[in-house]
Amino acid sequence: MAGSHFCLSVRNVDGVRYRRAGLLIRQTRRRRAFRMGGAFAPSAGQETRPPVMALSAELRMAKERRMCIPARKMKPAVSPSTSSLRVTHVNYKSLAELNAHCWPRRRLKEFELILAVRGEFEFINHETGERVEQHAGDILVIHPGELHTYRLLSSAEHAFFSCIHCMMTPRVPLDQCPPRLTHWETEHAMGELFRRADDLRRTNGLGSGKLLAGVVRLIWLYLQEPPRPPADxxxxxxxxxxxxxxxxxxxxxxxxxxxxxxxxxxxxxxxxxxxxxxxxxxxxxxxxxxxxxxxxxxxxxxxxxxxxxxxxxxxxxxxxxxxxxxxxxxx
Known part of the structure; x- marks a missing residue:
């Protein structure tokens, strides 16, 4: 029963299509006959609808004559999930192991994600005057092209941080970037993701590069939607x-x-x-x-x-x- 209903529907749809196409062709023939000084009038009992093969050919020609300029394709929206991500640098270490505790007036070409594990840090944007203090459990996002200074405020003996440099092609718009500072609980999996990224950077396996990019993309997505505070x-x-x-x-x-x-x-x-x-x-x-x-x-x-x-x-x-x-x- 369902099959017969489907066939009737197809015939009905085709009938509507053919009737409309036949009307277009009849109008075209009348215009042509008028220009040639004649008239187009089918004789009594003559089939006005042309055969299917002829109808398809004439309809195709009519469409080609009336063809318009094709619509311009719109570029897809750029989003972090569709951008190509490349990780250029990862570290996870104590500040006591580093000689420098301040990185003054620098401008990066890529994003930098910094997790403060222990200690207090400060970010200064020299172009806008923005100042942000970063504490343990905070993740700071530095955008490409920002003239900034990043420095340690607390003692270097117990300070610990992790930073990831990554490039996205095409560049992600600012309205789709994570907030400047996001706080995460110290026991959250975010710290484990930064540690995992550092481990993958030290690994020379065949798929370590793709895994590293996947981990950093996961961190990015986490930052875009930080965990909601407990309702209770x-x-x-x-x-x-x-x-x-x-x-x-x-x-x-x-x-x-x-x-x-x-x-x-x-x-x-x-x-x-x-x-x-x-x-x-x-x-x-x-x-x-x-x-x-x-x-x-x-x-x-x-x-x-x-x-x-x-x-x-x-x-x-x-x-x-x-x-x-x-x-x-x-x-």
């Missing part, structure tokens, strides 16, 4: 408490006693806002802090486990492998 004010208070007492491995019962709520209510708030239980959040935060201690401060597995309050290195290794997929000894 109680969650913010609980996260601050966990951050300060992370080495004690607080449990859901500890949070319930501290904030005078039931364990079920604590679990419901974490599930709704973060998509994980309080226990899972604590393990992820511990693994992230452990990674930073072993990678940045060069602590051993035993020293890291002791500083983070684990009973022994074996328990710490199991937790770390559960989060990152590989043992801490491979860092």
């Amino acid at each position: 004010a109680r969650l913010t208070t609980m996260l601050n408490y966990l951050e300060a007492h992370l080495h004690e491995h607080p449990s859901r019962l500890d949070l319930a006693q501290r904030f005078r709520m039931t364990p079920q209510r604590i679990n419901a708030i974490f599930k709704h806002e973060l998509g994980m239980s309080p226990g899972a959040y604590v393990l992820r935060a511990l693994a992230g802090r452990a990674y930073a201690l072993m990678r940045d401060d060069q602590l051993s597995v035993k020293e890291t486990a002791h500083r983070l309050g684990f009973a022994n290195p074996f328990h710490f290794s199991r937790v770390f492998k559960k989060i990152y997929g590989h043992p801490p000894s491979e860092i």
